[in-house]
Each structure stands twice: as C-alpha cells, then as structure tokens.
Amino acid sequence: MECKLELSVFRFNAKTDFLPYYKKHFITIDKSKCINDLLALIHAEDGSFEYPKDEFSALKINGKALFSHESIEGIVERLGKNLTLEPLSTKRVINDLVINTDDFYQKFDLLDAYVDGKDRVLFESYILYHYASPVLDFEENYHGDALFAFAYDMLQKHPEQRDHILKIVANENNGLFLHVKLCKKIYPCGAEVERKIMELKNEVMKHSPFASTLVEKFSHRLDVL
Amino acid sequence: MKHYFLFDTLIEHEKTAPMLQSAQKLIEFLNIDAISFKGAKADVGSEYMGLEKVKFLEHYAYNLTLAANEKRDILCIEQSSFISHAHSKDILENDESLQKEIAQRLKKQNLTLNLDVNVVLLESLLSEEIGVEKLTSLLKHPFSNFQAALFRGTNACRARKYTKEESLTKVLNSVQLKTIPHASTYESDGYEVLYASPLLAKKLASRAMLDMFDNAADFVLINDARSFVMFDFYQKELEKVAGREIGLGVLSLPELLLLAFGNTDKKSIGLHQHKVAISLI
Numbered sequence: 001m002e003c004k005l006e007l008s009v010f011r012f013n014a015k016t017d018f019l020p021y022y023k024k025h026f027i028t029i030d031k032s033k034c035i036n037d038l039l040a041l042i043h044a045e046d047g048s049f050e051y052p053k054d055e056f057s058a059l060k061i062n063g064k065a066l067f068s069h070e071s072i073e074g075i076v077e078r079l080g081k082n083l084t085l086e087p088l089s090t091k092r093v094i095n096d097l098v099i100n101t102d103d104f105y106q107k108f109d110l111l112d113a114y115v116d117g118k119d120r121v122l123f124e125s126y127i128l129y130h131y132a133s134p135v136l137d138f139e140e141n142y143h144g145d146a147l148f149a150f151a152y153d154m155l156q157k158h159p160e161q162r163d164h165i166l167k168i169v170a171n172e173n174n175g176l177f178l179h180v181k182l183c184k185k186i187y188p189c190g191a192e193v194e195r196k197i198m199e200l201k202n203e204v205m206k207h208s209p210f211a212s213t214l215v216e217k218f219s220h221r222l223d224v225l
Numbered sequence: 226m227k228h229y230f231l232f233d234t235l236i237e238h239e240k241t242a243p244m245l246q247s248a249q250k251l252i253e254f255l256n257i258d259a260i261s262f263k264g265a266k267a268d269v270g271s272e273y274m275g276l277e278k279v280k281f282l283e284h285y286a287y288n289l290t291l292a293a294n295e296k297r298d299i300l301c302i303e304q305s306s307f308i309s310h311a312h313s314k315d316i317l318e319n320d321e322s323l324q325k326e327i328a329q330r331l332k333k334q335n336l337t338l339n340l341d342v343n344v345v346l347l348e349s350l351l352s353e354e355i356g357v358e359k360l361t362s363l364l365k366h367p368f369s370n371f372q373a374a375l376f377r378g379t380n381a382c383r384a385r386k387y388t389k390e391e392s393l394t395k396v397l398n399s400v401q402l403k404t405i406p407h408a409s410t411y412e413s414d415g416y417e418v419l420y421a422s423p424l425l426a427k428k429l430a431s432r433a434m435l436d437m438f439d440n441a442a443d444f445v446l447i448n449d450a451r452s453f454v455m456f457d458f459y460q461k462e463l464e465k466v467a468g469r470e471i472g473l474g475v476l477s478l479p480e481l482l483l484l485a486f487g488n489t490d491k492k493s494i495g496l497h498q499h500k501v502a503i504s505l506i
Binding site: 063134135138139172177178179180181182183184185191197198199201202205206214217218221222 | 425
C-alpha cells in the first residue's frame, strides 16, 4: 500500500557549505519498502544528495536514531507522514546524511585488547546508541552508550577479562555513571540496551576491583537502602 | 472509592516538600481515602537499581508488603516513587528466583512477601476514579490564558508501561490548559547523573529549561520529583551554567489543580516554598 510522505531532509556539505539547510521532498512510496529505498528515491530526485550505504547505515528521523533497514510502515505508524531526516550527528557531517564516525570506532579501541577482532561487528551494531546520547554534546570524551552495551556483552563472552573491562567503563570522568536513559531517542525501542547498562553498573558496584572515589561515593549512597 | 496509602516520603524530601504539601491538600479537597503511609521506606529513585538491584527490590518490596497486608493500594503523587514501586512489583512477579531471594530477605525482618497490591499514579486516579466530569465541575479559574511546557523526562518510557499516558492529558484538558510543543519533553532533567557529575546534570537541565523558555512557556509542568529538584531548586545554578536568566516557574499537577479550583493561598498549597516564585496568581 502506497503512502505520500512530506520530508524535510538535512543538507550540508562540509567542504562547500557555511550553514546547513532542510530541503523539502514529497515522495510517494510503498509502505512495505524500507528507509534505504526512501533515501534512494530522494537521491533519484536530487543526484547531489548523499546518504550512508554500509551494513549499519543509520540516521535520525524526527529526532529518533534508527537503522536504514527499518520499514516505512512502522515509521509512519509511530512518527506519522511528516518526517525530518537528519544525520546521526549534525556536528560530524561530511555530506548530508554521511558522517565521520572516527570517534565511534576510537571507542572500540578502548576494549580492543580484551576482546576478539571478530567482536568489532557487534560493537558496530550499537552505533545508534553512541550518537543518540545527549551526554556526547557536553562531554566530548564520553565513552558512549554503545561501548557500555558492548562491554556488557563482552563480560558474558570473556568473563576472564572482567576486571579490565570494568575498570575502563567505570572511568569517573567519561564512563558508565554519566549515562542518561535513551529509550525515547531510539527506534523502535532502546529498553534492552538500558537493561544491559543497568546490569553493567551493578557489576561495577559488585566487584569494584579498583580504587575509585565515584564507586566509593555510590557505595555510601547504597547504605541508605 | 478505593482505599489508599498516600506515599509521602518523596525523594529529596526537603527540596520536594511543596509537591507533597499540595498533593495532601488536593487529596483532602477531593475527599480521597488516602492516609499517610507510615512506616514506609523513602523513595530513593530508580537510579539506585543501577547500583544494587537486589537491595533496591528489597527496599520497595518492603513497602509493597506493608501496604498489601493492610489491604490498601499505594497512591504515588509523582513519577519517581511510582516507577520504583510499580517496576519492583513487575520484576518480582515475573522472576521467580528474585522473588524467592527477596522473600528470604524480608523474612529476616519478620515480613512475608506480599505483592497483592496496586500501585497507582495520582493522574490515573484523577482521570479514572474521580473523573473528568467532576474535575470540570470544580473549575473556578480555567488555565486557558496560559500555555505550559509539559516535561515528562527520560523516565516516561518506563512509566508508560504501568499507566496510560493519556490520563494526564485528560486531566489537563479539564482545566483547559494549553501545552506547547517542544523538543525537550522526553529529554533528561539531569537528575540521573547529579551525583556522578553535578555539572553535566545542570547542563542537561539548563538546556531543557531554555528550550521550554524559548518556546514561550508561561511555566513548566512536571510530574516527577526529580524534575522539580532540578528545575526549581537548582534553577539559579542552571542559570549560571547556561549564562542566561531563565526565571521559569515550575508547577506540579496538584498545585495546578488547586489553583484551577480556586485555592490561591500560596502558603496553604506550598507555593511559598518554591525557589522560583510563581507569578500566575
């Protein structure tokens, strides 16, 4: 079944533009198609429009981070037919919806020594969570929620590396305890990652294998319970 | 009318005292059978579950058991205590091993775990038990000349699992309040990181407040004690962090309703205790 969408699409070329702008498109598309198909139709209307095309390509629609393989039907049901398409991070735009993801991959390096090279794909699958967090707007070096969800998975897979992993994620200045909930910022739902981050915090508090004033402070707060 | 315990040991009780005072006044005004929940353990906020889940569950299971034994439901006047109780009940009902562990812990306090109790949020009670018709009939000062910024925060997602989001909308419609659309409705109020990084917490809170201010809100309507702490108690500090004046009043639902029902005595409804003066009257 077809539907007509009113789109505002973020446009900015870091090499040539001074300011970003939003271009209007009115596109009729079959609801069974996915966002990737929609992006291809926009490109067909305007050949200069660029968007990510790799396995974990993602964007924000009406402020929610989501993968481009999501279906149009679900999006329209939840967000309506008037959609604003933006890159995952407007600060890191190279061209339109394509961003520089170096900062995201640098976070993987923090745990690289304690996991398998093959685990990198799992880390990549959490990219939405990295860029959805508002903490990143204020703490540039924030480890990021993708790293925390990944760290939780790695604790199950490589329990022998527990102390190393926990020490990194519990960093006082840019670690786990700066996380704020993302449920409403992720499509379709970020509840499972929230659960993982909560369990990871519990692990830190339980094992606290290192001296940290922050963990100590939280331990004292637990005394009220 | 059902029988309730009014959960009155809110998080940060010194900073959230106005919320409780107005809720008590409203409950009295509407003749709701909600007596003080004496002996209940104070709300600590769902953030604690991230520190030690089992201790957190034991804390709230204690309250649930006390209420269930007295055959009274728990009435929460705001989201923080509501989520903590409702979520604990949900987890314990669906996890047999945790339920056993918590039952053993409570046994040491001479209590037998009892989850036969409902946890009710004030807005649900107002919309479903009191009813919009009754609320409308009490209206003396409609809020049609004001526009509020409704702030739900990052916990709204969890609250929605246990209550209907439209309950609040129905109650607000009964006093003819207009709400403005703004991008911060579901953003963080910063409270969840307040103890890890006070500066980050205030940056998050000030961004949300400035967004609501810039969208021409006359006041902010909150339904979580943690939001009240960040937006009212710390507003002067938010202004320092933002480098801008905010001066935006913060109201809770009971305060709003009491004003709409004609109770404009600031002292009796707790408005005099607000850090940011309410100039609507």
